[in-house]
Amino acid sequence: MPELPEVETIARFLREGGREQESILRAQISDAGLTWRRTLAAPEDPAALERLAGQRVREIGRRGKFLLLGLDRDTLLFHLRMSGDLVVGRAGEAPGPHDRFFIDFTDGRRLTFTDPRKFGRVWLTAEPQEVLAPLGPEPFGPDFTPGWLYQALHSRRRQLKPLLLDQSFISGLGNIYSDEALHRAGLHPLRASDRVTPEEAGKLWEAIRETLSSGIATQGASIDWVYRGGDFQNHFRVYQRTGEPCPSCGTAIQRIVVGQRGTHFCPSCQPWKE
DNA sequence: CACGAGACCTGTTCGC
DNA sequence: TGCGAACAGGTCTCGT
Numbered sequence: 001m002p003e004l005p006e007v008e009t010i011a012r013f014l015r016e017g018g019r020e021q022e023s024i025l026r027a028q029i030s031d032a033g034l035t036w037r038r039t040l041a042a043p044e045d046p047a048a049l050e051r052l053a054g055q056r057v058r059e060i061g062r063r064g065k066f067l068l069l070g071l072d073r074d075t076l077l078f079h080l081r082m083s084g085d086l087v088v089g090r091a092g093e094a095p096g097p098h099d100r101f102f103i104d105f106t107d108g109r110r111l112t113f114t115d116p117r118k119f120g121r122v123w124l125t126a127e128p129q130e131v132l133a134p135l136g137p138e139p140f141g142p143d144f145t146p147g148w149l150y151q152a153l154h155s156r157r158r159q160l161k162p163l164l165l166d167q168s169f170i171s172g173l174g175n176i177y178s179d180e181a182l183h184r185a186g187l188h189p190l191r192a193s194d195r196v197t198p199e200e201a202g203k204l205w206e207a208i209r210e211t212l213s214s215g216i217a218t219q220g221a222s223i224d225w226v227y228r229g230g231d232f233q234n235h236f237r238v239y240q241r242t243g244e245p246c247p248s249c250g251t252a253i254q255r256i257v258v259g260q261r262g263t264h265f266c267p268s269c270q271p272w273k274e
Numbered sequence: 275c276a277c278g279a280g281a282c283c284t285g286t287t288c289g290c
Numbered sequence: 291t292g293c294g295a296a297c298a299g300g301t302c303t304c305g306t
Contacts, residue, residue, distance in 0.1 A: 002299060002300085003299060003300095006299075038282090065299095065300080079300085079301090080299085080300090081299085081300045081301070082283085082284095082298070082299060082300055082301095083283090083284080083285090083298085083299080083300095098284090115283095116283080116284050116285065117282085117283045117284050117285080117298090117300095118282075118283050118284075119282065119283065119284095119300065119301080120300095121301095156275080156276085157275085157276075158275095158276070158277090159276090159277090162276090162277080165300085165301095167300090167301080174299055174300070175298090175299060175300085176299060177299095220299095221299075223298080223299070259277075259278080260278075260279075260280095261300095262297080262298085
């Protein structure tokens with residue numbers, strides 16, 4: 001599930017609350033539990049989770065695809081990878097089969113990290129910047145400008161699709177939103193980054209922001225069993241629409257594999273160029 | 275530096 | 291109906 005809009009949606013839900021659910025801001029941790037060892041990326045020793053007890057949630061944020069819980073002395077970072085999710089429930093209940101990590105609060109609630117495929121990771125650290133350091137600019141941050149994008153595209157020679165997926169280039173895009181953004185920009189996914197013109201870079205800049213904005217506005221995409229609530233899957237232009245007509249021109253959407261990822265595009269709106 | 279393959283995992287859907 | 295193959299929102303590591 002989790003690309004920038006889905007993680008942002010979850011962060012807002014935890015911060016602002018939702019149906020029947022109050023914010024976990026200021027909730028105080030009483031206990032923590034780990035039911036799948038490898039889910040904890042740091043620290044090495046799970047016994048160190050004991051230091052969570054007593055700390056309160058002071059801040060809830062997102063950086064790229066990381067969800068951050070700022071505590072009194074530490075930060076908890078969550079990366080949901082392919083199938084992770086964060087849900088609020090009652091403390092004391094038996095963990096479900098896919099629950100990997102949880103923190104209990106003194107008010108009787110529990111925040112559970114659930115993740116069927118076990119790819120997700122949690123970091124507990126006083127230095128979150130060390131985990132986040134490799135990330136490229138935030139798509140809605142001040143560093144991400146059309147001019148920056150143009151020069152960054154030209155500082156390397158990569159195919160556009162894998163480059164957009166590279167979190168050290170730009171943070172937050174995943175397979176859905178990169179396909180959607182390239183379609184909006186009218187750029188072929190295999191186009192060489194250093195061949196893009198300033199005008200095309202400007203289009204791509206705008207397409208990335210518009211695509212992510214509509215994803216956030218619809219509370220992310222829910223596909224299969226993995227995610228709940230969002231509606232962006234009903235607004236896909238190309239993603240998982242192989243053979244269906246392009247919403248702009250009617251041409252059949254094509255699927256190719258790029259960097260081992262399914263890639264969807266309109267051969268007419270996104271023509272191949274050297 | 276760029277790229278492809280394999281690894282890490284489980285669950286669902288597809289094709290015969 | 292059954293069963294193996296293919297596929298899935300991500301990222302890391304290794305070899306070329």
